[in-house]
Amino acid sequence: MQLQDMLYSQGFGVRRVCSGLVQQGWVELFDEETGQWRAERDSLLDVDPEGLRFRVQGVEWAYHRLGYAILNKPAGVECSQKPSAYPSIYSLLPAPLRQRPNKGAVQGLQAVGRLDQDTTGLLLLSDDGQFIHRMTSPKKHVAKVYRVTCRHPVDERQIAQLCAGVVLDDDPRPVKAAACAKVDENTLDLTLTEGKYHQVKRMVAAVGNRVEGLHRWRMGRFDLPADLQPGQWRWLSADELRLLAATS
Ligand code: URA
Numbered sequence: 621m622q623l624q625d626m627l628y629s630q631g632f633g634v635r636r637v638c639s640g641l642v643q644q645g646w647v648e649l650f651d652e653e654t655g656q657w658r659a660e661r662d663s664l665l666d667v668d669p670e671g672l673r674f675r676v677q678g679v680e681w682a683y684h685r686l687g688y689a690i691l692n693k694p695a696g697v698e699c700s701q702k703p704s705a706y707p708s709i710y711s712l713l714p715a716p717l718r719q720r721p722n723k724g725a726v727q728g729l730q731a732v733g734r735l736d737q738d739t740t741g742l743l744l745l746s747d748d749g750q751f752i753h754r755m756t757s758p759k760k761h762v763a764k765v766y767r768v769t770c771r772h773p774v775d776e777r778q779i780a781q782l783c784a785g786v787v788l789d790d791d792p793r794p795v796k797a798a799a800c801a802k803v804d805e806n807t808l809d810l811t812l813t814e815g816k817y818h819q820v821k822r823m824v825a826a827v828g829n830r831v832e833g834l835h836r837w838r839m840g841r842f843d844l845p846a847d848l849q850p851g852q853w854r855w856l857s858a859d860e861l862r863l864l865a866a867t868s
Contacts, residue, residue, distance in 0.1 A: 767835040
């Protein structure tokens with residue numbers, strides 16, 4: 621693959637822009653043999669992208685054929701590309717993640733499902749359509765665990781109802797929590813395997829309580845990394861992707 625094509629595939633702009641970055645000396649490649657970085661000025665250079673480490677304007681990147689990332693979503697940002705009232709989560713991502721070309725689909729990494737503006741925590745981003753489907757389809761049973769802070773103390777009746785199933789206003793079929801554990805007087809861990817609109821808030825309201833704070837901390841068997849601060853993102857490793865896909 622030509623260097624300019626590799627940069628294009630990673631979201632550094634159209635090929636003309638990528639070629640310009642290389643010719644101006646802004647692109648460095650890591651030479652595994654010497655262990656040194658070197659500026660590369662030939663935009664047509666043939667590179668093997670797998671495992672390639674490169675720097676653009678001093679920032680280091682690794683090649684990702686398909687992108688899988690995690691964002692620790694802060695409160696006060698919307699998951700939409702065109703937010704209505706708050707800034708978009710996409711404003712927290714560097715431009716290459718938003719510009720990665722995507723055949724036949726929208727550009728860049730996309731949020732894997734959505735969290736409300738005031739919900740915090742684990743949000744995945746990807747440009748792999750199959751992965752997005754696997755993580756969001758209710759048929760795949762990927763568990764999402766939410767830490768729910770409730771306005772009123774949580775009682776056993778509420779927990780039993782959440783596990784047995786509650787009817788929400790848009791669907792006569794009851795929706796159930798896959799698990800529901802009391803953390804303290806006003807706090808629950810609620811596990812869902814589907815993602816209806818405002819599902820946690822509506823389920824908790826249906827049992828006579830009210831959500832005051834919502835934080836997603838686990839998907840599959842993957843926990844929000846403790847060292848990822850609110851507003852920060854990073855790529856996911858292959859091991860982390862395996863944990864995410866786990867359904868038990
Ligand atoms: N359920 C909700 O009510 N809100 C979210 O953001 C996620 C799940």
